[in-house]
Amino acid sequence: MSESNGKVKDENTDYKYLDMDLLRFTTAGSVDDGKSTLIGRLFYDSKSIFEDQMEAIEKSSKSSGEEEVNLALLTDGLKAEREQKITIDVAYRYFATPKRKFIIADTPGHTQYTRNMVTGASTADLAVILVDASKGLLTQSRRHAFISSLLRIPHLVVAVNKMDLVDYDEKVFNEIVGEFRDFAKKLNVSDITYIPISALKGDNVVDKSEHTNWYKGSTLLHHLETVKVDAAENIVDFRFPIQYVIRPNQNFRGFSGRVASGHIRPGDEITVLPSGLSSKIKEIVTRDENLDIAYPGDSVTLTIEDEIDISRGDMIVRKNNVPTVRNNFEAYVCWMNEKPMELGKQYILRHTTRTTQVFAEELVYRMNVDSLNQEEANELQLNEIGRVRLKSSQPIFFDAYQINKHTGSFIIIDKATNVTVGAGMMRAGSTVSDRSKKSKAREASPNVVWEPWNIPLEEREKRNGHKAQLIWFTGISGAGKSTIAKELERKLWDAGKQTVLLDGDQVRHGLNGDLGFSPADRTENIRRVGELARLFFEHGNIVICTFVSPYQKDREEVKRLFPEGRFQEIHITCDPKTAQERDPKGLYAKAKKGEIKGLTGFDANHEVPKNPELRIDTDSLSVEEAVEKILGLID
């Protein structure tokens, strides 16, 4: 037996591992596609196998009468599985190269597959899907791809294995790639890489193969080492679920947790859910030092300026960026237990650090994970996935899973056995505008089915680095709407935001050129503007609308088109006399002469908004001050 003497040095033993980053990936494949062999190969070729492990598998291989050392044995865990020669559960493996540390969630490929893969995929940044080149693309591979997309794994690798069995034929590879591509169009995966490999012989796993000169891409390991990891992180929406309250003495009260998404600094204004109370962050405490900023993933303790009662299960968020707070929601649920999900039965829900009771109100449909068809069903069985409407006894604070994995995921626990029986990925509550909410005119064309946007809002927001919003200015002519709006848009634009400014005059020149100023026309004018603004909103813009919009009812109708928290109504007001003096468009002068009738603020009423997000009195505030105030509303 060999002894290490601490003096050996080769490429693998460099002490400079300290600042590696971490890639978590999952492997999926049907039984015998070669998954265990592949992982064994990755370990072996990257020199991550220890001698005693190697000896142990040599011994094992011999005792089961195999000739070559079976690399697959390296990863086969428990005794029972070894006897049955199948793996039955998710196993985690670790290896590191000088570039990265890797955690593999290795999921087996037989009947309990969906449950295991969902589990493995829940923490993965990347999925390796194995396809056996000699068999071609099977239903199972499609299933793996679907689950990866459902779980929002940002990167997929399709490893076409056993290329040695098909003479490393480029055509075979291309056919599989083509087929997979066609299928993937239906899914929501942005990054797919295809690599021809032989796990058994080692082609393109760690070392580049001599047999595939036609293949110009990276080897599997090189790809794993270089793929960008953090890109999928949500850095916009600050969410901090409280895990634990630290209170060592009267003078210190800290709220501990892990930043789920977004970032925060001392001095930032926050709101606490569910109480809705607001305060400011005082300190970000860790045992090493107090921090200037906390990022996603950081385990920290926050203190706040005011005495607010906060406990486990509450959530601290940024004041003007709150998640959906509701007790009914829709989710894709994967059922993980032999006992099927029953509608109406009480279960326990764990969502972030919050625990509450929940029941399934309706199974909207069951997803056929192979055909992707939606099927009618009234229960969900083990390994089935369905879209479910749920109702919880207490409200929960969530985001759509696709924009925030941490605040968009939950588990369902059986009350009697305490076992985890289901896992859910929440659909957008009202964070995405719900196209089933029809405005009046749509009732005239009831058979038009809404097609979702090609590029969803979340993606646009992620790229833009900010949320889409609607800022609606209402107020009489001359109150200062346009002046403030222009300055506001300039500020936002200069800060790199995507903006659109819609003004009454422009719209009336074209789109609404057919409308006059009768109450009915005014209502129609606002309705069209609202719909137009929604289109811009859904394409990720901060939309600023400046319209007199005198009727409360019309404004409410517009508001209804937008997700909760995304429509900000701002009342720009001043003394009517000031407005008449300013008279920027000469309208008051004309009205005084009787040339126009029904001018709002003169001889027609402006219905003052009851609960605007802001009221700005331009008699007392400068343009700059007004803009500053409004910017406070925009995240």
Added chain:
Amino acid sequence: MSEQRTQSHLKELEDEGIYVMREVAAQFERPVLLFSGGKDSIVMFHLALKAFHPGKVPFPLMHIDTGHNFPETIEFRDKLVEKYGVELIVGSVQESIDAGDVEEETGPDASRNALQTRTLLDTLKEYQVDAALGGGRRDEEKARAKERFFSHRDVFGQWDPKQQRPELWNLFNGRKNPGENFRVFPLSNWTEMDVWQYIAQEKIDIPELYFAHERKVFNRRGVWLADTDFVNRMEEERLETKTVRFRTIGDATCTGAVLSNASSMEEIIQEVAAARQTERGNRHDDKRSETAMEDRKRQGYF
């Protein structure tokens, strides 16, 4: 807004460990931290200090003492307990033997390692512990690769590899029926290398045993065992003085030393990186059968 930075793997593992510590404190009524005096349990304790700062660690340490520990280990343990003012519970294998609950093994390979399981289960029961934090890592041994962070144990303290709860995202389910309990492994995702690098980075104190020192040892089937009162040395097993260190610290009867000159953290890390043996490879107890670890785990071992 570019609020992004690259995350080092140690930072991420630390954040995860702290998160698990807090989940345990929040979800359970009587947790303990199983403390062996080895590097993994020392790192675990370090994470606990961080998790509850500026408060105190809200649970006691529990040490299952085989009575065959290296004196350095016990000394280290007692100093740490004093320094941080934590409560220490000791479960004594000697007492289990004296009470006739277990029978001491005989013969040259006699070890109290297996007997620990009984003492551990009894002590957990005595203190009505509902969650025991262990330093187990998934990279240590094949049987651990499927272990959960929150590992459910039935009323007999046993582990059923087929009945484990699925564990998704970072949503840990610690719900249980009366009498059942959990083992929780905050270092699940750490490798031996990570542990050493973290100790170096954080400048954590560890027992001298981990550093190269001269010691009287003898070789038994490829493993260097220290000469102590607890091991029955055979005639033909010659005592030699060697420069050695320990990669793991357990019961002196079954923890092998490695020949090594590594006397600083840097040297240790270089040695670990160059090692061609897993750390458990030097554990006599794992060598008894191919699935030794798995069998012991089922019965409720650490």
